[in-house]
Amino acid sequence: MSSISGMTGFGRAEGAEGGWTWSVEARSVNGRNLEVRFRGPPGFDSLERAAKTSAQKLFNRGQVTLGVQAKRAEPGAAALKVNEDILARYLTLANQLAEEGATPPSADGLLGLRGVLEAPEEEEDADARATVETAMAASIEAALEALKVSRDREGSQLLPVVTDFIDRIEALIASAETEAAAQTDAIRDRFTRRMSELAPDAPGLQDRIFLEAAALATKADVREELDRLTAHVASARTLLQQPPAGRKLDFLMQEFMREANTLCSKSATTALTGIGLELKAVIEQLREQVQNVE
Template sequence: MTGYGSAQQQGVGSTPETQRPGRRLGLELRSVNSRFLDLSLRLSDELRAQEPQLRALLTRRLKRGKVELRAFVEEGDDGVLAHPSVPLLQQLGALQDGVLSWLPQAPPLSVADALRLCSQLGAPRQDWGDAVQQLADQALDALIEARGREGERLVAMLVERVQALRALALQAQPLVPELVAQQRQRFLQRWADAMGLAQGDAPSEAAQERALSEATAFALRIDVAEEITRLQGHLDEIERLLHKGGEVGKRLDFLIQELHREANTLGSKSATMELTRISVDMKVLIEQMREQVQNIE
């Protein structure tokens, strides 16, 4: 299911020496629909060492979805510029002289380059593990909550489609007996007409027996009671799974396939336009359910 979660921490630092008011550690999580768990991590250079820890956390708490995690560190503009130490500047100057002696075409260091390198070389070692773990937990909580809200909307939609399918099944049930009775009367009338033309009198008892036999065979061919019973059983199981919750996406997907099979059989046995219309309406509802079932975790 789709969802979004984010968390951030201002002035982050594992020790007083590494804490800066303008520094911000941020973490964002985005999730879209997928049948399997597909992780994509985009981490800034300072946080690359945290990738195994983050993957383990996501795998433990998420089961499905294409999930993108983005974590970054922004230094910000807190109005304070650190003064580089003289030994660091001397070290940079010596390094630059050595490079230029071998590569005279290389551009010299700018003031911005010198400040950036001095800040990196002179900064205390930063341990991001605890801070990243804390933010990842917060962002995951927000993501799972958002996915839960979407799941509730999907369940409500699916329950509505289930009720619509039940209503169509109820419409189909009385159609077959009515059609069988009409066809039985039609067979009897045809036999009566045929016997009357051939013998000039009423149809014999044998002819009536043959007409009833033909009507019975016709009733067996168009009987959809078994299909409707199975369809209602599948609908019961779908509702049970929806109210149960949890990881039910694959089981629901299988049940949707079974619903589609019963609706196809119902249409193939159809002997009236009304039953054909019901079969088509069922297929439309089932296809709508199929599209959304893929999203339920």
């Protein structure tokens, strides 16, 4: 059985190749659609396309942020060379200062001066750079897979919460059906009392009461709204078994609220109005949770 996924999570991966080391972090938060933001090391522009392609395969909604921190290994001591020109200038200046009484410079001191030791620039050939990029792309995919696991875990925690709200809505619908069944009698009794008070001796009063009460009862009939609410409950349960369900559940929440509003507006009893208001409150709570569903 499939289960829903959330939209909040975190994933991380690390890698190394060809003198490079890197770490990848993937985070996501709620979003109406899928939005992927990428920040990578200079010179690896193609990674952004690979990151977005991988994210689109795994996710349908949410704001996904990917960051790659990369570092190239420093050259060893054997690769360093002395800049003879700069060293000669430092020596000339040091000798002048020594003649004036300054302490003569040491070899360590001279080598530590800026520009004396140089690390040759290493040029990566195209094949080596491509190999590093491929390895980085694999780490990006691994971080996104870890993010997917994290979002699935959130979904497993969301499912019982969402299911509980749907159960509460179903129970309120059942209560509304019971109360709605008594609306016709309540309308007739109320209308009879009112008419009897205003025109107790009017000819054909009973027939008039019957016709007017029937008309009011028709206007206050909420069976259609209750039937649609029941159908929405069934749809919500089906969607939870057919992820990704977030967008469809968003739309369904609007339909739930529309029927609940109509129920309240057509209610002819205080009890049914109270049920309708509680129903709207639970639907709003469910809507807030649905915002976290992918």
